Amino acid sequence: MGFDIAMMQVFNGVSLFSILLLMSIGLAIVFGLMGVINMAHGELMALGAYMTYVAARGFERWAPEWMGIYLFVAIPFAFGVTFVFGYLLERGFIRFFYNRPLDTLLATWGLSLILQQTYRTVFGAQEVSVPLPMWLAGAWEPTEGIQLPINRIFIVGLTVAVAVGVYLLLYRTRWGLKVRAVTQNRAIAGAVGIDTQRVDALTFALGAGLAGIAGCVFTMIGSTNPGTGQLYIVDSFIVVVFGGVQSLVGTVLSALFIAQGQTWLEYLLSGSMAKATILLLVILVLYFRPNGLFAVRSRS
Amino acid sequence: MSEMNRRDIVKTGGSMLILSAAGGLPSIASAQDTVKLGLLHSLSGTIAIAEASLVDAEKMAIDEINAAGGVLGRKIEVVVEDGASENAVFAEKARKLLERDKVAAIIGCYTSASRKAILPALGRAKGLLYYPTYYEGQEQDKQVFYPSQEATQSVIAAVEWMAREKGKSFFLVGSDYIYPRTCNKIAKPTIIKAGGKVLGEEYAPLGHTEFSSIINKIKAAKPDCIYSTVVGGSNVAFYKQLRAAGLDGSKVTLLSTVVSENEVEGIGKDNAVGYYACMGYFQSIKSPTNEKFVKAFKAKYGQDRVIGDPMQVAYNSVYLWKMAVEKAKSFDVDKVVAASGGIELDAPEGMVRMHATNHHVWKKVRVGRARADGQFDIVWEAPSLIEPNPFPKI
Numbered sequence: 001m002g003f004d005i006a007m008m009q010v011f012n013g014v015s016l017f018s019i020l021l022l023m024s025i026g027l028a029i030v031f032g033l034m035g036v037i038n039m040a041h042g043e044l045m046a047l048g049a050y051m052t053y054v055a056a057r058g059f060e061r062w063a064p065e066w067m068g069i070y071l072f073v074a075i076p077f078a079f080g081v082t083f084v085f086g087y088l089l090e091r092g093f094i095r096f097f098y099n100r101p102l103d104t105l106l107a108t109w110g111l112s113l114i115l116q117q118t119y120r121t122v123f124g125a126q127e128v129s130v131p132l133p134m135w136l137a138g139a140w141e142p143t144e145g146i147q148l149p150i151n152r153i154f155i156v157g158l159t160v161a162v163a164v165g166v167y168l169l170l171y172r173t174r175w176g177l178k179v180r181a182v183t184q185n186r187a188i189a190g191a192v193g194i195d196t197q198r199v200d201a202l203t204f205a206l207g208a209g210l211a212g213i214a215g216c217v218f219t220m221i222g223s224t225n226p227g228t229g230q231l232y233i234v235d236s237f238i239v240v241v242f243g244g245v246q247s248l249v250g251t252v253l254s255a256l257f258i259a260q261g262q263t264w265l266e267y268l269l270s271g272s273m274a275k276a277t278i279l280l281l282v283i284l285v286l287y288f289r290p291n292g293l294f295a296v297r298s299r300s
Numbered sequence: 301m302s303e304m305n306r307r308d309i310v311k312t313g314g315s316m317l318i319l320s321a322a323g324g325l326p327s328i329a330s331a332q333d334t335v336k337l338g339l340l341h342s343l344s345g346t347i348a349i350a351e352a353s354l355v356d357a358e359k360m361a362i363d364e365i366n367a368a369g370g371v372l373g374r375k376i377e378v379v380v381e382d383g384a385s386e387n388a389v390f391a392e393k394a395r396k397l398l399e400r401d402k403v404a405a406i407i408g409c410y411t412s413a414s415r416k417a418i419l420p421a422l423g424r425a426k427g428l429l430y431y432p433t434y435y436e437g438q439e440q441d442k443q444v445f446y447p448s449q450e451a452t453q454s455v456i457a458a459v460e461w462m463a464r465e466k467g468k469s470f471f472l473v474g475s476d477y478i479y480p481r482t483c484n485k486i487a488k489p490t491i492i493k494a495g496g497k498v499l500g501e502e503y504a505p506l507g508h509t510e511f512s513s514i515i516n517k518i519k520a521a522k523p524d525c526i527y528s529t530v531v532g533g534s535n536v537a538f539y540k541q542l543r544a545a546g547l548d549g550s551k552v553t554l555l556s557t558v559v560s561e562n563e564v565e566g567i568g569k570d571n572a573v574g575y576y577a578c579m580g581y582f583q584s585i586k587s588p589t590n591e592k593f594v595k596a597f598k599a600k601y602g603q604d605r606v607i608g609d610p611m612q613v614a615y616n617s618v619y620l621w622k623m624a625v626e627k628a629k630s631f632d633v634d635k636v637v638a639a640s641g642g643i644e645l646d647a648p649e650g651m652v653r654m655h656a657t658n659h660h661v662w663k664k665v666r667v668g669r670a671r672a673d674g675q676f677d678i679v680w681e682a683p684s685l686i687e688p689n690p691f692p693k694i
Contacts, residue, residue, distance in 0.1 A: 005516055005519065005520045008512075008516050008519070012512035012513055015512065016510055019510075120348075125344075125352065126566055127349060127533055127567070129566065129568035129571070130568075131568070131570055132540070132570075137543070137544065139544060139546045147545055147546045149544035149545055150544070151544055152512075218509075220540075221509060221510075221540060222509040222540065223536030223537070223566060223567070225346075225533055227346050228533070231509065262510075263512070266510075266513035266514070267516060267517060270476075270503055271476065271502065271503055271504040271505055271508060271513075271514065272476045272503060272504075274513075275505055
């Protein structure tokens with residue numbers, strides 16, 4: 001393997017890492033912090049992807065001269081719509097299932113089927129795909145022989161921004177403090193005057209909104225169809241569980257480990273074997289560390 | 301469960317049985333002047349993306365035939381069933397079409413798995429199926445006709461064309477299931493025979509969207525030609541990422557035997573432009589028959605609709621059945637099968653001829669290059685009809 005190829009492989013690993021992280025960070029909040037097993041999380045990503053598609057179509061129709069920057073509108077738009085949708089979902093649906101994990105699993109799975117069929121009715125069964133702005137197409141060539149796709153670099157940057165944003169929100173704001181308080185001990189948090197229901201709703205909405213951003217990013221590398229969410233949900237859960245539920249740092253490191261592992265194995269073995277090997281490794285680690293790589297120690 | 305409930309269920313079940321029996325009675329008045337044809341495709345679920353439009357083409361052929369007086373003086377009555385992208389549903393619906401509706405023939409299925417799922421029902425009821433999709437071969441059921449290209453017809457022609465026109469070193473990429481693996485099994489000896497060499501062979505899991513490692517392997521190998529059998533949504537990711545990695549249609553020759561105009565719609569015209577496909581049919585074929593066909597289809601279903609290879613074969617299937625029935629002067633399946641060999645149809649793709657014995661068709665294949673408008677420029681056409689060979693010695 002030449003140096004150029006090795007460099008591009010490392011970059012591919014970083015790129016996959018950023019995608020996995022973006023996918024699972026919303027789930028880490030909803031599943032990890034709140035304990036809600038949301039099987040419809042993939043469909044929330046698909047919603048974000050479809051909103052990006054809607055934004056792109058809108059720009060094409062009414063402001064074709066601004067097509068180059070539609071992503072900067074599409075990202076907040078996808079986030080906003082899924083955030084609001086998540087908020088309504090929590091208030092009207094999820095909150096009735098707290099502390100009933102099996103019911104949540106079934107109910108959200110049913111919800112995911114309903115959402116898929118809704119997408120099929122509204123957007124059609126065909127794959128839809130958005131045009132990539134000119135400045136994101138093509139590759140950056142730091143040296144002859146190394147090509148780093150610009151859209152991937154953009155995704156890495158966006159992921160860093162999102163991850164830092166989530167970190168600041170959870171650990172440097174009063175609202176984040178409340179979220180962590182409710183997560184750690186709901187009764188006491190309520191007793192000291194935190195509106196736990198409001199915190200629940202906003203936390204869930206944030207997780208949903210992050211899924212929306214992930215969906216937006218997928219349109220840059222693949223296409224969207226009503227079943228798209230199913231492709232990503234399993235990987236997202238693996239990342240969160242492997243990293244250790246309740247640990248955002250764990251999610252980050254788990255995404256890094258799985259991404260680099262998968263990319264290199266894919267290069268050395270075949271695609272299917274790489275996937276199987278990664279799953280085996282995850283099972284092995286979970287056997288010895290049932291709470292994931294970075295389980296938070298608690299007294300309960 | 302309480303006693304009451306159980307009794308309720310028995311009662312409901314009983315009345316449903318009576319209802320369904322009543323629904324199954326053929327209406328005697330119409331039985332004489334119509335003949336039933338079953339259309340069995342996925343109208344919902346994941347495969348509906350590719351499969352649902354086949355029904356439109358089949359219905360158009362049926363409408364044309366009915367307008368011209370029907371088959372043996374009888375109008376065709378259509379029974380459409382939804383296989384819902386699930387093989388068990390396909391089997392169930394096939395049995396319903398054959399045993400309850402007593403259809404004279406079924407035109408249906410898209411994936412090989414769904415076709416395999418209905419073979420037992422076809423065998424038991426002595427039914428007849430026309431299977432309108434290109435597939436990997438390796439099958440020849442006496443109840444089934446295969447009017448599309450089996451793997452050898454497109455793969456050998458495509459690979460030989462690339463070796464002749466574009467270069468001798470090849471990289472094979474496919475989704476990980478039977479069609480790509482069979483195609484590559486056929487492609488490899490063909491490449492060697494053409495004086496070329498295979499630099500790599502890679503498979504991605506179905507639905508995979510992360511192709512960067514495979515693309516890196518392609519870059520490291522520096523092939524002249526990429527032969528792709530990547531299918532479904534993966535194609536979008538594969539094409540987009542190839543382009544982003546700097547391997548666009550001007551830098552490398554990529555040819556697929558599974559990307560028709562319908563897939564280009566989903567992949568995105570911008571992403572597919574400049575890459576090649578090998579198909580029996582392209583919408584851009586210039587012939588009076590095809591121009592008439594395209595015009596009629598667009599008039600019926602809308603100007604923005606496109607027609608891909610499987611849709612055209614679906615259309616042909618209805619006519620191939622009609623011609624066989626007329627030659628046999630009977631709707632009896634055994635007689636129709638016996639009469640089918642040698643039938644020639646002037647199809648939109650040009651003349652096709654049913655093979656005397658193996659239930660596949662002699663046909664031409666073509667290589668097209670995707671344009672910015674989602675259509676293909678045909679750059680090569682087989683000089684003569686290619687014999688189908690569903691069981692190649694490889």
